[in-house]
Amino acid sequence: MAKAKEGHVISFKRDNMTIKGRVSILYQNSAVVEISHDDAINLGYSTDRTVVNHKNYKILKS
Template structure:
């Protein structure tokens, strides 16, 4: 079965510190994606920025970006 990775613009769901976080992918790397999350979620996680890195194996794609 082929592993499907998120693409730029996709919405994903991931867990961090016991919280389910939703974010939008803005950059795809070989082993991970960079995701923009809400300022509220960033504060909840104790992050200084609303950007975070999520490994491909640690997220679920919620909505694919239809624009290519």
């Protein structure tokens, strides 16, 4: 499986919703992803960033 790079747009599932976001920081096993403000509110998050494991997303745009 290919790992995203900073700036790539990815999609992932969280709470039965498909979320799109842009990778901002990479770690060995995960990425910090910037999501829309609306998605953050729908997920109950106080921030527009979340951590996604490399196994749990698909790259949409590089």
